[in-house]
Amino acid sequence: MVDQPQKRVIVTGASQGLGRVLAEILAKSGWRVGAVARNSAALENLASTPGVVAVRAADLTDAEAARVAIEELVEELQGLDALVNNAGKVHFQPFEETRAEDFLRVLEQNFLSAVYSTQAALPHLKSSKVASLIQISSISGTHPLPGGSAYSAAKHALVGWSRSIFGELREQGIRVSLLHPGSITPNEQEVASENLSMPPEEVARMVLHQLEAPPGTVVSEVEIRPLYPPRR
Numbered sequence: 001m002v003d004q005p006q007k008r009v010i011v012t013g014a015s016q017g018l019g020r021v022l023a024e025i026l027a028k029s030g031w032r033v034g035a036v037a038r039n040s041a042a043l044e045n046l047a048s049t050p051g052v053v054a055v056r057a058a059d060l061t062d063a064e065a066a067r068v069a070i071e072e073l074v075e076e077l078q079g080l081d082a083l084v085n086n087a088g089k090v091h092f093q094p095f096e097e098t099r100a101e102d103f104l105r106v107l108e109q110n111f112l113s114a115v116y117s118t119q120a121a122l123p124h125l126k127s128s129k130v131a132s133l134i135q136i137s138s139i140s141g142t143h144p145l146p147g148g149s150a151y152s153a154a155k156h157a158l159v160g161w162s163r164s165i166f167g168e169l170r171e172q173g174i175r176v177s178l179l180h181p182g183s184i185t186p187n188e189q190e191v192a193s194e195n196l197s198m199p200p201e202e203v204a205r206m207v208l209h210q211l212e213a214p215p216g217t218v219v220s221e222v223e224i225r226p227l228y229p230p231r232r
Contacts, residue, residue: 007130008053008077009211010034010070012060012117013087015042018136018184021200022084022207027051029208034073036060036117037087053077060087060113061105070120080124082132082211085114091151103150110154115161122174130215131174134207135162139182139225166220175218177210179203182225196228 009026013019015037023046027033033052037043040057047055054076058069074080088110093102114135125131140148141155159178166176183197203224210219 006030006032007081007211008032008034008074008079009082009084010036010073010077010080010117010121011084011086012036012113014046014055015039017186018181018200018203019086020046022086022204023052024049025201025204025208026211029212031082031211032077034077036069036073060117061108063116063119066113066116067120070117070124074121074124079127080121081128081130082134083117083121083125084134084136084207084211085117086136087113087117088136088154090148092148093150094147095149098150103153106150107154107157110151111157111161114158118165122169125174126172132211133169133174133176134210135159135176135178136207137162137178137180139180139223141178142180142223170218175213177219178221179206179210180221180223182223183230196226196230198224198226 009031011019011023014023014035023033023035027049035043035046035052035055036058038057038059043055043057046052054073056069056073058065060066091106135158137158138155140152141159145152162176162178169176181203184203185197185199206222206224213219
């Protein structure tokens with residue numbers, strides 16, 4: 001039997017939290033992983049993980065920096081089959097106190113970084129036999145978030161854009177999937193049941209399910225939440 005070639009994926013925001021767990025689980029599942037984030041020290045530590053082929057430190061809110069990082073990772077991976085746009089940062093601040101520059105920064109971190117990374121990756125994804133684009137959104141991308149309006153607006157933008165390009169890229173054989181997680185345990189030392197959030201491993205396994213759907217099938221949107229509601 002001829003071995004199937006390893007699939008190649010880039011994970012953004014891979015230095016910590018869900019992004020790091022995603023990179024580790026995908027690598028363990030046989031994917032060749034490229035990782036990009038701002039934190040170079042954390043990326044160097046991640047680079048020792050078997051299956052993590054290449055890492056790059058870059059600010060993905062800068063379109064040119066995103067292009068260069070994606071191009072370099074694709075070269076080291078020798079192609080690209082999937083991009084997981086995970087980079088982003090939760091931001092809580094009353095709207096009345098949110099300055100224009102704060103709002104713009106949140107939009108850049110949670111929406112435009114995904115746009116820039118996708119624009120850079122798209123020519124390479126088009127060369128893959130089974131290409132996937134996974135967008136890590138949030139429950140706040142489909143529901144309001146009082147006290148976090150800038151973050152919710154950015155995630156709503158990500159969702160609207162992703163749903164729009166779904167039809168465009170579908171015609172080219174590229175699967176666009178959205179994942180809307182609820183609260184994720186931020187620290188691996190915490191117990192998910194204690195703070196009513198999900199361990200990042202559970203969310204990562206859902207991403208793997210979306211990526212490894214049979215050819216010709218797309219798991220277009222998934223909402224995943226903790227069983228119990230947050231305490232008010």
